[in-house]
Amino acid sequence: MDNHMDREFTRSVEELYPRLHRAMRAYLAGSSVDAEDLLQETFLKAYLNLDTFREDASMYTWLYSIARNLAIDEFRKRKKEKLMSNTPVEDLEISIDDNNDGLENLDHQVLMMRKAIAQLPELLRSIVVMKTIDGLSYPEIAEITDLNEETIKNRMFRARKELAIMLKQMGIERS
Amino acid sequence: MKSIKNEQTERLEIRINDAADGFLNQKEIADLEKDLQAHPELLKDYYSIMDLPDFSNIYGELNEHQNRNQISVILNKIGLTKSQNPGLNFENITVLWFKKYALAASFLILAITSVFNLSQPGVADTEIALEELIYPESDVVSDDYVTYLDEWIEQ
Numbered sequence: 001m002d003n004h005m006d007r008e009f010t011r012s013v014e015e016l017y018p019r020l021h022r023a024m025r026a027y028l029a030g031s032s033v034d035a036e037d038l039l040q041e042t043f044l045k046a047y048l049n050l051d052t053f054r055e056d057a058s059m060y061t062w063l064y065s066i067a068r069n070l071a072i073d074e075f076r077k078r079k080k081e082k083l084m085s086n087t088p089v090e091d092l093e094i095s096i097d098d099n100n101d102g103l104e105n106l107d108h109q110v111l112m113m114r115k116a117i118a119q120l121p122e123l124l125r126s127i128v129v130m131k132t133i134d135g136l137s138y139p140e141i142a143e144i145t146d147l148n149e150e151t152i153k154n155r156m157f158r159a160r161k162e163l164a165i166m167l168k169q170m171g172i173e174r175s
Numbered sequence: 176m177k178s179i180k181n182e183q184t185e186r187l188e189i190r191i192n193d194a195a196d197g198f199l200n201q202k203e204i205a206d207l208e209k210d211l212q213a214h215p216e217l218l219k220d221y222y223s224i225m226d227l228p229d230f231s232n233i234y235g236e237l238n239e240h241q242n243r244n245q246i247s248v249i250l251n252k253i254g255l256t257k258s259q260n261p262g263l264n265f266e267n268i269t270v271l272w273f274k275k276y277a278l279a280a281s282f283l284i285l286a287i288t289s290v291f292n293l294s295q296p297g298v299a300d301t302e303i304a305l306e307e308l309i310y311p312e313s314d315v316v317s318d319d320y321v322t323y324l325d326e327w328i329e330q
Contacts, residue, residue, distance in 0.1 A: 010250060017246050018236045026234045036245055043249045044256060110233045117230070131196075132230040150189065157188040157224075160195060164223035172228065 005050060012059050013043055020060070023134040024067055027126060030118030033074045042067040058140065065144040068126060075122065109172055116166040124159035127152055187214060191221045 017039065024035040046053075046066055053062055117128055130136045130144065138149045145152065167173075190207050193199050199207065211218040236242070 009253075013249055014246055017249070018242045021242070021245070022234050022236050036248075039245070040249055040252060044252055047253050048256070109228070113228065113230060113233050117233075128230070133234055135231065153189045153192045154185060157192040157220075160192065160224045160227060161220050164220070164227055167227070168223065173226070 009047055009050060012063075016060050016063060017043075019134070020063055020067065023064070023129060024071070026114075026117065026133045027068070027129045028071060029114055031075065032078060033071055038067060038071055038074070041070055045070070057143070061136070061140050061143045064130075064136075068144065072122065112167065112170045112172050116163050116170070116172075119166060120159055120162055124155055124162065127155045128159045128163070131156060184214070184217070187211065187217055188220075191217065191224060194221070195224050195227070 020042075021035055021039055024038055028035050028038065042063060046063055053059070117125060117133075120128060126145070127141060130141045131138075136144070138152055141147075141152050142149050147155075187207075187210065190199070190203075190210075194204055194207060208218075208221070211221055237245070
């Protein structure tokens with residue numbers, strides 16, 4: 001790795017870590033996979049495979065896809081994803097993060113919304129997190145997931161429908 | 176193969192999703208709502224989806240100090256990996272350079288060789304030159320053959 005690439009990668013870690021950490025916390029909520037551990041592994045793997053990064057691609061979506069693939073491997077290893085999906089919403093443990101995310105007035109509605117997302121199966125949850133929480137565009141999501149945009153929009157519809165049903169059961173309305 | 180009904184439903188679902196993303200203008204929303212009148216189940220989904228709360232701010236970022244700590248941990252791990260793998264730099268550079276330049280170098284060598292062969296003095300006809308390159312004439316073989324015929328006639 002030459003010095004220029006090293007410097008660029010270090011800059012990317014500093015610039016992209018906060019956003020990627022936020023997205024991974026949302027994606028991993030309710031699972032036993034730790035976002036910090038996962039991101040350490042993600043950046044290390046990215047560094048070791050930097051020569052496979054296409055310069056015309058986005059570093060963020062590349063890192064995101066590495067993180068997501070590592071998380072999926074971890075879900076498979078622990079075999080807890082299925083168990084998590086079968087847990088009733090009320091029983092899911094979603095941390096309030098002790099004020100460490102800037103949401104000091106985390107209210108009941110936000111907690112229920114987090115739980116509803118965590119209850120979605122991975123195929124839908126990953127798309128919801130990318131689109132509604134991380135603000136990625138459909139082409140960017142397509143790049144990460146290797147799916148076409150139509151399929152992603154269709155999954156997004158199904159996810160929204162599921163969320164609407166769950167939130168209605170929780171008594172959560174539009175704020 | 177998808178049935179026409181399924182395709183129509185999927186198209187409507189995508190339009191509902193576009194409406195929820197704010198991609199449709201007033202007229203397109205009015206058209207969608209009109210089309211959904213024939214699909215009461217989807218119309219119900221449409222209203223409940225449009226009524227979903229905003230999810231964009233339910234997770235905040237860590238504070239500056241926490242981010243800085245985590246970034247330091249990552250950069251330290253990368254530094255440690257580099258020091259534990261002294262051959263990493265050379266290996267990566269070699270692989271990277273090979274991938275980037277091997278194909279270009281092959282074409283360049285081929286082009287230079289071709290130009291060199293075709294520009295040799297005394298070889299005007301390229302077709303003959305190419306034939307000569309592939310099937311080189313061997314004087315020794317033809318001479319031996321003639322000698323053998325001469326001997327046979329004399330006998």
